[in-house]
Amino acid sequence: MFGRETRSRRQLDAAKKLLEQLAVQLNSRVSVRLWDGTMVPLGEQVDEKLFLSISGPGVIGSLLRWPTPDNLLKHYANGHLDFHGGDALTVIEALYVRDSRKRAKKIRKSALFRTLLPFLFESSKSCVVDHTYQGNVLGRDRKQAENLDFIQFHYDVSNEFYELFLDKEMVYTCAYFTDWNNSLEQAQFDKLDMICRKLQLQPGDTFLDIGFGWGSLLCHAAQHYGVQAHGVTLAENQLQYTQEKVRRLGLEDKVTVEIRDYAHLEGKFDKVASIGMYEHVGIDNMNGYMKKVHSLLAKNGLCLMQGITRPGKATMKQFRKVNTERRLLNKYIFPGGELDHIGHLLQTMESNGLEVHDVEGWRNHYMHTCRHWCERLYARREEAIGFVGEEKYRMWMLYLAGCSLAFKNGGARLYQVLMEKHAKKEESCMPPTREHLFAAGVSHDSRRSAA
Numbered sequence: 001m002f003g004r005e006t007r008s009r010r011q012l013d014a015a016k017k018l019l020e021q022l023a024v025q026l027n028s029r030v031s032v033r034l035w036d037g038t039m040v041p042l043g044e045q046v047d048e049k050l051f052l053s054i055s056g057p058g059v060i061g062s063l064l065r066w067p068t069p070d071n072l073l074k075h076y077a078n079g080h081l082d083f084h085g086g087d088a089l090t091v092i093e094a095l096y097v098r099d100s101r102k103r104a105k106k107i108r109k110s111a112l113f114r115t116l117l118p119f120l121f122e123s124s125k126s127c128v129v130d131h132t133y134q135g136n137v138l139g140r141d142r143k144q145a146e147n148l149d150f151i152q153f154h155y156d157v158s159n160e161f162y163e164l165f166l167d168k169e170m171v172y173t174c175a176y177f178t179d180w181n182n183s184l185e186q187a188q189f190d191k192l193d194m195i196c197r198k199l200q201l202q203p204g205d206t207f208l209d210i211g212f213g214w215g216s217l218l219c220h221a222a223q224h225y226g227v228q229a230h231g232v233t234l235a236e237n238q239l240q241y242t243q244e245k246v247r248r249l250g251l252e253d254k255v256t257v258e259i260r261d262y263a264h265l266e267g268k269f270d271k272v273a274s275i276g277m278y279e280h281v282g283i284d285n286m287n288g289y290m291k292k293v294h295s296l297l298a299k300n301g302l303c304l305m306q307g308i309t310r311p312g313k314a315t316m317k318q319f320r321k322v323n324t325e326r327r328l329l330n331k332y333i334f335p336g337g338e339l340d341h342i343g344h345l346l347q348t349m350e351s352n353g354l355e356v357h358d359v360e361g362w363r364n365h366y367m368h369t370c371r372h373w374c375e376r377l378y379a380r381r382e383e384a385i386g387f388v389g390e391e392k393y394r395m396w397m398l399y400l401a402g403c404s405l406a407f408k409n410g411g412a413r414l415y416q417v418l419m420e421k422h423a424k425k426e427e428s429c430m431p432p433t434r435e436h437l438f439a440a441g442v443s444h445d446s447r448r449s450a451a
Contacts, residue, residue: 010118011057016040018115029094033084042095049085050094056080058124064116069324073332074127076398077391087378089371089401131392133335138322150280150336155235161387162214165377165400170214170241173276173306174366174414184372187365192220197437198358198418199271199302201225208232208269208296210262211277215242215255222254227271232260262292269296272303278345279307282338283320286345290352297421300429303354305345306416308366312341325402333399342415349419357430358418363407366414370404 012034019032019040028042031051039051054060059080063071075081083091133153166172167188175187176194195217201207203226209218212231215238222229233239239259246255262277272293281289293303313319319341330337346356377384377397384393406412420428 061119061122062124089374137330151234156237164380169216175369205270231257268298274305310339354419355422362414367407374400
């Protein structure tokens with residue numbers, strides 16, 4: 001008993017000493033709460049509401065023995081490490097200090113080793129994570145049938161869960177902020193309408209939405225632009241939700257939806273949208289995807305694609321090297337997902353007979369979108385845990401925070417690309433200017449009254 005108390009006291013003293021050393025170098029705005037309730041500030045002017053917590057000395061011991069991002073994530077998912085006083089993004093931004101790694105390296109390794117020695121053999125609690133994709137997480141050399149498993153792993157979590165942080169139309173892609181102070185609802189409405197304007201939707205157009213989410217774009221296009229809309233998805237929950245929405249809005253004669261892989265689609269459409277979809281396709285399958293889009297478009301048909309990319313590198317081999325962050329994202333959140341770079345995407349589009357007319361970067365828009373989602377999910381965390389459990393709630397909170405930071409620092413990008421099915425030896429059917437993008441269109445108030 002005496003030995004255990006002595007060891008516990010030594011561990012607490014060591015933890016405080018380590019954090020005090022970090023505080024000198026970092027001078028952050030957060031504190032750390034140790035397992036006995038002691039609060040150690042990581043700077044001179046901390047926000048007393050914001051702090052990290054460590055549940056026990058075994059957490060430090062585990063991270064010391066296995067200092068990997070995966071092990072750190074598992075401890076967070078199990079609640080052994082946690083954020084307090086705000087959503088994960090707020091705490092991480094308060095914790096952030098420029099050149100923090102260089103600053104931390106100023107602590108002498110010999111002193112660091114002596115400080116950490118009391119934790120080296122301390123056992124830790126179980127770090128099992130249940131929400132893990134069990135198949136080929138990278139999705140390279142995938143079979144087409146695997147797409148169903150990939151999509152359902154992420155999207156069929158719970159409609160009620162997604163309703164907690166998405167806008168009322170359940171749009172789960174980047175919003176468009178005509179003013180950075182706009183609400184998420186306004187920004188998502190403006191995004192839907194901008195897509196319709198870019199596609200120059202007209203009454204009677206046949207319109208296809210590949211991977212239609214919860215049906216927001218399909219219904220918007222049918223209600224306000226008079227198109228005949230069809231959508232395909234692999235997510236059963238999204239299909240059922242959209243079918244009910246179509247019935248509720250009385251759009252059965254305008255909107256149809258089905259479970260179908262894009263590779264098995266047939267027919268011709270005047271306009272096609274692929275919003276937040278091609279991230280799931282995989283670079284090796286991108287040529288086939290663009291070829292399929294080309295085959296689905298009528299002559300001079302328009303396609304709008306919106307999706308996340310990463311900055312390009314000198315060679316494709318360097319670009320496709322899988323780093324730790326991507327492997328974790330595939331393992332726990334988006335199995336089979338792979339981000340291309342905009343240059344390769346454009347090349348693939350053009351090599352399949354699609355003429356690129358417009359490329360617009362929306363990086364800052366997605367940074368703000370993810371911030372809204374993070375704040376909204378945190379505000380309803382108790383309900384979220386009730387729907388999906390604490391582990392999934394924590395995973396999604398960290399995922400949304402990480403996405404916002406990735407768009408902020410430029411590690412992730414987002415583009416909208418407008419293409420036309422090129423008719424050989426004929427002029428394009430595009431208008432002479434982009435005036436149609438900014439002319440008076442559907443208002444948010446009229447959308448509310450129509451719904």
